[in-house]
Amino acid sequence: LATVDAALAELVDLKFFCGFSFAEIAAMRSTSERTVRRVWSKARLYLHDSIQDAFVERLVERVRQLRIGDPLDPDTEMGCLVSPEQHGRVMAYVASGKEEGAHLVTGGGPPDGEAFTRGCFLAPTVFTGVTDGMRIAREEIFGPVLSVLRWSDRDEVIRRANGLQF
Numbered sequence: 001l002a003t004v005d006a007a008l009a010e011l012v013d014l015k016f017f018c019g020f021s022f023a024e025i026a027a028m029r030s031t032s033e034r035t036v037r038r039v040w041s042k043a044r045l046y047l048h049d050s051i052q053d054a055f056v057e058r059l060v061e062r063v064r065q066l067r068i069g070d071p072l073d074p075d076t077e078m079g080c081l082v083s084p085e086q087h088g089r090v091m092a093y094v095a096s097g098k099e100e101g102a103h104l105v106t107g108g109g110p111p112d113g114e115a116f117t118r119g120c121f122l123a124p125t126v127f128t129g130v131t132d133g134m135r136i137a138r139e140e141i142f143g144p145v146l147s148v149l150r151w152s153d154r155d156e157v158i159r160r161a162n163g164l165q166f
Contacts, residue, residue, distance in 0.1 A: 043141045044130075046161060049152045056128055056148055060106045063124040068111045080120040081143055087120035090143030094125060097136040102127040102147065132160050139165075 047055055071079025081087045094108050107125030110116040122144055130137050130147040137147050151157035 043139075043145065044137055044147050044149060044161075044164075046149050046151050046157050049150055052128070052148065052150050056105060056126065060126055063126065064106060066124060068121065068123065069115065078124065078144065081122060082120070084120055086142065087122065090122055090141060090145060093136055093139070093141045093143070093145055094122075097127045097130070097134065097145075097147070100134045100136075101129065101131075102134060102136060103129040107144070132163070137164070 066077045067075055068078045069076040081090060094104075098104060098108075105126045105128055107123040109123060110121045111123040125143075125145040126148065127136060127146070128148045128150075130149050132138070132149065134147070136145065137149060149160075151160070
């Protein structure tokens with residue numbers, strides 16, 4: 001219980017708290033932490049059929065508003081990837097998601113703007129239509145890429161999530 005209270009207190013303190021549900025805030029937090037402070041912590045998000053479309057719509061609205069830039073600037077919400085090699089690895093995952101049939105909802109390349117033509121920037125990337133067998137669902141990406149997987153049966157989603165390596 002103390003861990004849940006601490007997590008809630010941390011989430012409530014976020015600048016993102018603007019009418020989003022706890023789950024939305026948690027998903028946004030996991031896809032928008034500054035790269036220099038933390039390794040990306042979430043690559044998959046299982047959403048029930050009844051909420052997926054509305055949830056993804058709100059999530060995409062928010063990630064498109066993130067302030068991307070110099071990770072040392074306190075106003076930056078998301079910085080660049082750590083190296084050109086890591087940028088290349090993450091871009092290979094983005095390409096894999098597209099090739100395997102996932103729907104790229106937002107991101108997938110550098111953010112718009114002259115400042116992002118150099119460096120290892122990648123806009124927050126969200127895929128829907130992801131299935132368990134896709135590489136972007138099976139492997140850790142370590143970049144701002146979120147794979148959204150749909151579910152309808154509780155036992156089935158637990159089995160699916162437990163069947164993955166990470």
